[in-house]
Amino acid sequence: MTVESLICAVCGRPVALDEDHRRVRSTKKRMDDRDRPTDYYLHEQCARTVFEGWWSP
Numbered sequence: 001m002t003v004e005s006l007i008c009a010v011c012g013r014p015v016a017l018d019e020d021h022r023r024v025r026s027t028k029k030r031m032d033d034r035d036r037p038t039d040y041y042l043h044e045q046c047a048r049t050v051f052e053g054w055w056s057p
């Protein structure tokens, strides 16, 4: 059985989707057109490093 995996946006290594991971949606808000969402996948560990210090709105 193959486990689907995607590339981590931070370290570039595969992220197994049956393990702890995070999905981040970045949506470009366009005033004159449709929004453009992009999904990123990160290891839990990589996400913690990247989001450290970020403030929630």
Ligand SMILES: [Zn+2]
Pocket (backbone or CB within 6 Å): 008, 009, 010, 011, 012, 013, 042, 043, 046
């Ligand atoms: Zn990673």
